Amino acid sequence: MAFIQKVKSAHVSLGAGIDIVAPEQDSDEMYTLFSGWAFRYKELADGRRQILNFLLPGDLVGLQASMFNAAQHGIATLTEVQLCVLPRRKVWTIFETMPDLAFDITWLGAREESIVDQNLLTVGRMNARERVAALIIGLYKRCNALGLAKDGMFPFPLNQHHISDALGLSLAHTNKTLAYLRRIGMFTLEGGMMDLANPRALQRMGQVFDAEFQARPLI
Amino acid sequence: MAFIQKVKSAHVSLGAGIDIVAPEQDSDEMYTLFSGWAFRYKELADGRRQILNFLLPGDLVGLQASMFNAAQHGIATLTEVQLCVLPRRKVWTIFETMPDLAFDITWLGAREESIVDQNLLTVGRMNARERVAALIIGLYKRCNALGLAKDGMFPFPLNQHHISDALGLSLAHTNKTLAYLRRIGMFTLEGGMMDLANPRALQRMGQVFDAEFQARPLI
DNA sequence: CGCCTGTTTGAGAAGGCTCAACGGACGTGG
DNA sequence: CCACGTCCGTTGAGCCTTCTCAAACAGGCG
Numbered sequence: 001m002a003f004i005q006k007v008k009s010a011h012v013s014l015g016a017g018i019d020i021v022a023p024e025q026d027s028d029e030m031y032t033l034f035s036g037w038a039f040r041y042k043e044l045a046d047g048r049r050q051i052l053n054f055l056l057p058g059d060l061v062g063l064q065a066s067m068f069n070a071a072q073h074g075i076a077t078l079t080e081v082q083l084c085v086l087p088r089r090k091v092w093t094i095f096e097t098m099p100d101l102a103f104d105i106t107w108l109g110a111r112e113e114s115i116v117d118q119n120l121l122t123v124g125r126m127n128a129r130e131r132v133a134a135l136i137i138g139l140y141k142r143c144n145a146l147g148l149a150k151d152g153m154f155p156f157p158l159n160q161h162h163i164s165d166a167l168g169l170s171l172a173h174t175n176k177t178l179a180y181l182r183r184i185g186m187f188t189l190e191g192g193m194m195d196l197a198n199p200r201a202l203q204r205m206g207q208v209f210d211a212e213f214q215a216r217p218l219i
Numbered sequence: 220m221a222f223i224q225k226v227k228s229a230h231v232s233l234g235a236g237i238d239i240v241a242p243e244q245d246s247d248e249m250y251t252l253f254s255g256w257a258f259r260y261k262e263l264a265d266g267r268r269q270i271l272n273f274l275l276p277g278d279l280v281g282l283q284a285s286m287f288n289a290a291q292h293g294i295a296t297l298t299e300v301q302l303c304v305l306p307r308r309k310v311w312t313i314f315e316t317m318p319d320l321a322f323d324i325t326w327l328g329a330r331e332e333s334i335v336d337q338n339l340l341t342v343g344r345m346n347a348r349e350r351v352a353a354l355i356i357g358l359y360k361r362c363n364a365l366g367l368a369k370d371g372m373f374p375f376p377l378n379q380h381h382i383s384d385a386l387g388l389s390l391a392h393t394n395k396t397l398a399y400l401r402r403i404g405m406f407t408l409e410g411g412m413m414d415l416a417n418p419r420a421l422q423r424m425g426q427v428f429d430a431e432f433q434a435r436p437l438i
Numbered sequence: 439c440g441c442c443t444g445t446t447t448g449a450g451a452a453g454g455c456t457c458a459a460c461g462g463a464c465g466t467g468g
Numbered sequence: 469c470c471a472c473g474t475c476c477g478t479t480g481a482g483c484c485t486t487c488t489c490a491a492a493c494a495g496g497c498g
Contacts, residue, residue, distance in 0.1 A: 042336060044426050048344040052336050067329040072430055073336055095322045099314040106314075106325045110286040113332040116339060117292055121261040121269040123343045124387030128454070159476065168343030173454050175478060207263050211291055347486075378444065389487050394446060439498105446493070455484075462477085468470090 012083045016157075020083070021062055023074040028088050031061040036081030037157050041165070042073050051166035053115045054078070054158075056142055060108045066091055079157045111213050118211070123168040126207065128177045131167040134206030136187065140196060141208075156194035231302045235376075239302070240284055242293040247307050250280040255300030256376050260384070261292050270385035272334045273297070273377075275361055279327045285310055298376045330432050337430070342387040345426065347396045350386040353425030355406065359415060360427075375413035 011034065014020065021027050023043060038055040052073060055061060065071035066088050095102040115138075122134045136156075143154040158166075164174035181187060186202050188195045196202060230253065233239065240246045242262060257274040271292060274280060284290035285307050314321040334357075341353045355375075362373040377385075383393035400406060405421050407414045415421060 040336075042340040044340070044344060050340040050343040052339055063325075064329045064333055067326050068333070068432055072333045092322070095318040095325075099318070099321065102318065102321055102325070103311070103314050106282075106321070106328060107286050109325060109328050109332065110283045113328065113335060114283055114287070114291045116332060116335050117259075117261060117271050120271055120335060120339045120342060121263070123339060124269040125263060125267040161476085170455050171477095172456080172479085176454095179478080213287055380444080390445095391447085391488080392486055395486095398446080442495100442497085444494085444496105447491085449490090450488090452485105452487075454486090456482090458480090460478080460480105462475105464473105464475085466471100466473085468472100 010085045012085055014077050014081045014083065016077055016079050016081075018077045019074060020077060020081075021065055021071050021073075021075040023072075024070050025065075025074075026070050027062055027065045030063060030066040030086045030088060030091060031083040032086065033057050033059045033061055034082040034084050037078035037155075038075055038081055039078055039162070039166075040073050040075050049165045050168065051162060053112060053119060054139065054166070056148075057146060059112065060105065063105065063109050063112070078162070114211070114213070119166070122206075128167075128169055128173055129180065130206055131169065132163065132174070132177050132181060132206075133186070133202050134208055135163065135167060136194065136196070137199065137203045137206045137208050140194070140199060140202075152196040152199055154194055155192060156189060157192055229304045231304055233296050233300045233302065235296055235298050235300075237296045238293055239296060239300075240281055240290050240292075240294040242291075243289050244284075244293075245289050246281055246284045249282060249285040249305045249307060249310060250302040251305065252276055252278045252280050253301040253303050256297035256374075257294055257300055258297060258381070258385075259292050259294050268384045269387065270381060272331060272338060273358065273385070275367075276365060279324065279331065282324065282328050282331070297381070333430070333432070338385070341425075347386075347388055347392055348399065349425055350388065351382065351393070351396050351400060351425075352405070352421050353427055354382065354386060355413065355415070356418065356422045356425045356427050359413070359418060371415040371418055373413055374411060375408060376411055 020031070020038065033055050035057050038061065040052040040055065041049055042052060043049045061075055061083065064073065094105065118138070122131050126134060140149060140154055143149040148154055160171060160174050160178065164171045167174065185197055187197065239250070239257065252274050254276050257280065259271040259274065260268055261271060262268045280294060280302065283292065313324065337357070341350050345353060358375070359368060359373055362368040367373055379390060379393050379397065383390045386393065404416050406416065
């Protein structure tokens with residue numbers, strides 16, 4: 001967030017369920033997410049969709065797009081969103097004149113990759129219950145770090161379609177798995193607020209380790 | 220590779236099947252892969268392993284590790300390997316004094332993430348045959364770009380264990396899927412060399428798009 | 439020769455998928 | 469005010485892809 005404050009320029013507001021960057025699009029801007037939720041995704045030709053990771057306030061939007069000629073993925077909003085715009089050519093200016101900010105950009109990129117890594121482990125090697133647990137607890141921890149959670153409660157703007165596409169499961173099976181976790185009392189969800197009765201138990205089920213992403217001292 | 224040449228300092232050689240960075244390890248160095256193959260991976264407590272991506276010559280090794288206090292993943296060699304060492308504190312020096320190289324580091328990080336993105340799509344949304352095809356064709360294309368492939372032939376140092384751990388499949392099913400692809404004449408494999416009879420057909424099966432990773436002009 | 443690593447194959451089980459239908463909440467238009 | 473469409477969540481039946489478990493085989497090496 002400190003990073004955002006420094007580079008802040010124009011704000012842009014967008015509604016929920018909108019594509020910020022379409023797949024294959026040649027976007028000319030990089031953004032930073034100031035408020036709201038978004039997600040990155042990829043699609044196959046026949047429509048199968050995989051959500052790569054969710055973006056929360058403070059995350060960089062479109063770093064890849066600003067490095068390559070065409071984005072390899074799409075980005076869409078989950079809620080209303082406020083973006084801080086960063087014109088692409090300014091990225092290079094940052095590298096030239098503000099090495100500490102350039103370092104922050106790289107750091108944010110590395111952190112995002114680390115999240116995608118974790119998602120790949122989840123999707124590749126966990127069963128349905130573990131996957132759902134890992135997703136919920138992962139988002140909970142990120143909300144917690146941002147001060148958006150309070151004793152087990154946090155905003156949860158995903159629908160079951162998003163969950164299944166993030167976890168590589170079918171919609172029907174996602175629903176049944178959620179029903180199971182709800183039945184054994186792991187959570188309740190209403191009005192877009194998730195309420196975790198026992199985060200520790202959910203964390204065990206999701207096999208999530210504590211990754212803190214502490215910045216290293218630079219020297 | 221141009222990047223490597225500029226930062227080249229000490230060379231290190233390692234044998235095959237060795238951990239460069241163990242999970243959770245606090246590594247003090249970043250490397251760049253000069254020759255040979257390696258891979259990044261994550262493990263669950265009970266031993267299930269997911270390979271995140273494969274590293275070929277020119278790839279950065281341990282960028283995440285150099286940004287965070289503890290690596291969130293392990294890195295191991297697949298073949299004999301030559302590394303160029305880059306002490307961690309020198310990373311900061313690069314950002315301070317060589318913005319173009321700093322940009323290259325960020326670019327390489329973004330490209331690696333883009334590969335992990337693709338792997339997540341593959342593992343999350345493709346069936347076994349598509350996954351194997353996507354893996355083989357993906358490695359083929361990377362070898363091609365490095366000049367390591369010649370009319371459908373390229374080095375393939377993975378065993379079936381690596382393939383199954385990269386694709387989120389069981390060893391047995393990986394074997395049967397490979398047998399199927401071999402039976403219908405998609406490839407032959409002997410002595411660590413993969414020979415693709417019909418790369419186009421394999422590419423269709425793997426639903427792999429052409430991602431070229433062209434660097435954007437900086438301004 | 440025996441052992442180890444890596445590959446192959448089969449039988450049976452099961453987790454997850456597909457297809458189909460239904461219900462509730464909400465918004466829109468007549 | 470009601471009829472209708474749409475979005476989202478729910479549920480059931482049956483199938484099938486993939487997994488687990490087990491055993492056997494091939495090659496390399498001490």
